[in-house]
Amino acid sequence: MGNTKILSSRFGKIKPDSVEEFVAAGGYEGLKKAITMKPEEIIQEIKNAYLFGRGGAAYPTGVKWEQAYAIPLEKGPKYMICNADEGEPGTFKDRHIMAEDPLMLIEGMTIGAFIFGAKEGYIYCRGEYSGIQKILKSAIKNATEAGYLGENIMGTGLNFNIKVVSGAGAYVCGENTALVESIEGKTGRPRRKPPYIKNAGLNMMPTVLNNVETYACIPWIVKEGGETFLSVGTEFSGGTKLMCLSGNVVQRGVYEVPFGTTLRELIYGLGGGIAGGKTLKFVHLGGSSGACFPEELLDTKICYNDLRKNGLSLGSGAVLVVDDTHCVVDYLKTVMEFFEDESCGKCTPCREGNRRMVEILEKLTSGRGAKEDLERLQRLARTMRNTSFCGLGQSAPVPVTTLLKHFAAEFEAHVQGRCPSGKCSMSGVRR
Amino acid sequence: MEKVDEVLEKFRYAKEDLIQILLELQMLSGKNYLPQEWVEYVAKALDMPMNKVYGVMTFYGMFSTKPRGKNLIEVCKSGPCHVSGSQGIELMLEKELAIKPGETTDDGLFTLERSNCFGACDIAPAIKIGEKVYGNLTPDSLRAVIKSYREEA
Numbered sequence: 001m002g003n004t005k006i007l008s009s010r011f012g013k014i015k016p017d018s019v020e021e022f023v024a025a026g027g028y029e030g031l032k033k034a035i036t037m038k039p040e041e042i043i044q045e046i047k048n049a050y051l052f053g054r055g056g057a058a059y060p061t062g063v064k065w066e067q068a069y070a071i072p073l074e075k076g077p078k079y080m081i082c083n084a085d086e087g088e089p090g091t092f093k094d095r096h097i098m099a100e101d102p103l104m105l106i107e108g109m110t111i112g113a114f115i116f117g118a119k120e121g122y123i124y125c126r127g128e129y130s131g132i133q134k135i136l137k138s139a140i141k142n143a144t145e146a147g148y149l150g151e152n153i154m155g156t157g158l159n160f161n162i163k164v165v166s167g168a169g170a171y172v173c174g175e176n177t178a179l180v181e182s183i184e185g186k187t188g189r190p191r192r193k194p195p196y197i198k199n200a201g202l203n204m205m206p207t208v209l210n211n212v213e214t215y216a217c218i219p220w221i222v223k224e225g226g227e228t229f230l231s232v233g234t235e236f237s238g239g240t241k242l243m244c245l246s247g248n249v250v251q252r253g254v255y256e257v258p259f260g261t262t263l264r265e266l267i268y269g270l271g272g273g274i275a276g277g278k279t280l281k282f283v284h285l286g287g288s289s290g291a292c293f294p295e296e297l298l299d300t301k302i303c304y305n306d307l308r309k310n311g312l313s314l315g316s317g318a319v320l321v322v323d324d325t326h327c328v329v330d331y332l333k334t335v336m337e338f339f340e341d342e343s344c345g346k347c348t349p350c351r352e353g354n355r356r357m358v359e360i361l362e363k364l365t366s367g368r369g370a371k372e373d374l375e376r377l378q379r380l381a382r383t384m385r386n387t388s389f390c391g392l393g394q395s396a397p398v399p400v401t402t403l404l405k406h407f408a409a410e411f412e413a414h415v416q417g418r419c420p421s422g423k424c425s426m427s428g429v430r431r
Numbered sequence: 432m433e434k435v436d437e438v439l440e441k442f443r444y445a446k447e448d449l450i451q452i453l454l455e456l457q458m459l460s461g462k463n464y465l466p467q468e469w470v471e472y473v474a475k476a477l478d479m480p481m482n483k484v485y486g487v488m489t490f491y492g493m494f495s496t497k498p499r500g501k502n503l504i505e506v507c508k509s510g511p512c513h514v515s516g517s518q519g520i521e522l523m524l525e526k527e528l529a530i531k532p533g534e535t536t537d538d539g540l541f542t543l544e545r546s547n548c549f550g551a552c553d554i555a556p557a558i559k560i561g562e563k564v565y566g567n568l569t570p571d572s573l574r575a576v577i578k579s580y581r582e583e584a
């Protein structure tokens with residue numbers, strides 16, 4: 001396993017909001033190089049890097065920026081937005097970037113501003129990260145004083161400012177269009193697409209939006225070249241990924257691994273294996289909206305292609321490890337309660353579907369379930385996936401279908417009134 | 432209303448900063464909520480219909496229209512905390528504070544709430560008190576944390 005550190009090289013080594021220490025440790029070299037290049041050349045490097053969006057949807061960033069660059073400026077300047085909503089349960093990598101090296105993200109956004117001629121940038125940071133918002137604001141202030149933000153940045157004539165905007169506790173605001181609505185001060189319900197935000201985003205103006213980790217990769221790509229970035233990872237997934245290891249594993253935390261590392265190496269190597277000498281039951285990959293799968297798939301490489309071939313997706317990079325003392329039905333109920341809470345209520349399949357799923361799971365965990373309930377879950381899952389308005393409702397059923405697939409016998413046992421791991425009350429009454 | 436005016440000034444009466452304004456006001460309330468008079472005042476000052484402001488307030492999970500305790504204790508119940516024993520933490524807090532989730536202690540010091548993941552899964556089971564996060568909780572460390580807030584009061 002290589003140990004190239006692209007994102008975490010300064011973690012813990014510099015004062016997070018200090019421009020001096022950031023620059024002394026190699027910071028702003030990407031921006032310095034970028035301003036000597038043509039926008040098209042920078043975009044080509046990002047394309048060569050095979051950088052995929054780290055927010056969950058894995059859209060190729062170079063392609064996104066190329067499309068955005070092609071949109072004329074006739075209506076006015078483009079906005080640069082950073083998605084720092086990080087609401088996906090099990091995800092805490094953006095928190096690490098912002099708390100330990102926020103200027104790396106700011107540098108990435110500034111390179112974007114240079115390409116697009118953007119004047120205003122926004123970091124939409126979840127309300128729960130109020131402490132981190134202060135670090136961001138301080139880093140922005142220091143960068144402005146040092147001439148890396150504000151008027152005529154490094155003599156290029158570029159004027160670019162960044163504002164930190166707080167979320168207020170709504171997971172759906174991580175979705176592009178809902179996020180933009182929220183910055184506008186409104187309820188964060190997703191918009192109909194098209195228009196896409198690249199054409200009409202914030203204030204209906206062309207908008208470039210990326211995840212924290214995506215922006216954080218940009219300075220290194222510009223500095224070292226896209227092909228160098230690609231060579232760190234696999235043939236089709238460039239660079240490294242910050243993986244968030246949580247649950248019943250010995251060493252929880254954020255790990256920067258090159259693409260191509262297997263899930264087994266991450267969990268048993270870096271993570272030290274399952275805690276308390278227990279055995280693995282399943283892994284929930286990519287956050288609550290990701291797939292759950294047992295040990296057999298652990299040799300899959302962390303690589304967009306390999307994961308896809310196995311029906312998995314990397315999502316945000318959350319890896320939740322669950323040991324065999326836990327019950328899949330009880331766990332699934334917890335997960336679906338999350339989506340029930342967070343559904344914005346705009347469309348019926350998601351608003352009702354999540355609620356009905358929680359009801360059914362409540363029946364199953366209290367011993368009141370029936371055989372038909374498992375079919376109902378499958379049917380609801382299909383309807384939600386196919387007819388929900390946004391990604392929340394479309395992907396909420398993924399843990400349902402994957403757990404039903406891999407742990408059918410355990411669901412059957414609950415139908416028969418038995419919880420094999422003894423976690424569910426099976427009392428026959430509503431809790 | 433002086434406090435409210437100050438916050439409105441700070442955000443230059445910008446409608447798009449409604450959420451930011453409400454967040455600051457909720458902090459200033461001392462009881463983790465948005466008093467009705469304040470909200471009405473804000474709506475007028477920003478020249479927005481009350482229903483729009485209420486729509487925003489009720490959409491976002493962090494806002495409350497009812498007074499809460501001085502310290503808001505949030506117990507994370509999402510997957511990673513769940514498999515790391517958050518239920519035990521919740522039961523302990525219920526016992527220690529003698530309240531159920533959604534309730535406030537008689538002395539007005541604490542409100543207990545169940546929350547979704549706040550990105551502290553690497554130290555699960557985790558709780559949040561105000562802006563502070565506490566993790567890797569055991570019965571003893573949890574009791575010590577609560578005690579420190581009681582002593583500070």
Ligand SMILES: Cc1cc2nc3c(=O)[nH]c(=O)nc-3n(C[C@H](O)[C@H](O)[C@H](O)COP(=O)(O)O)c2cc1C
Nearest residue numbers: 053054055083085086087174175176210211214391
């Ligand atoms: C319900 C929902 C929640 C999302 N939450 C986040 C989030 O917290 N952070 C994030 O970066 N992307 C999130 N996304 C994905 C974004 O919509 C978007 O694809 C991403 O921010 C684009 O940036 P990227 O290309 O750099 O990944 C979410 C999507 C959905 C549907």
Ligand code: SF4
Nearest residue numbers: 344346347350390393
């Ligand atoms: S899928 Fe869910 S979150 Fe998305 S618009 Fe519909 S109700 Fe809202």
Ligand code: FES
Nearest residue numbers: 507512548551552
């Ligand atoms: S699951 Fe509890 S903080 Fe993330």
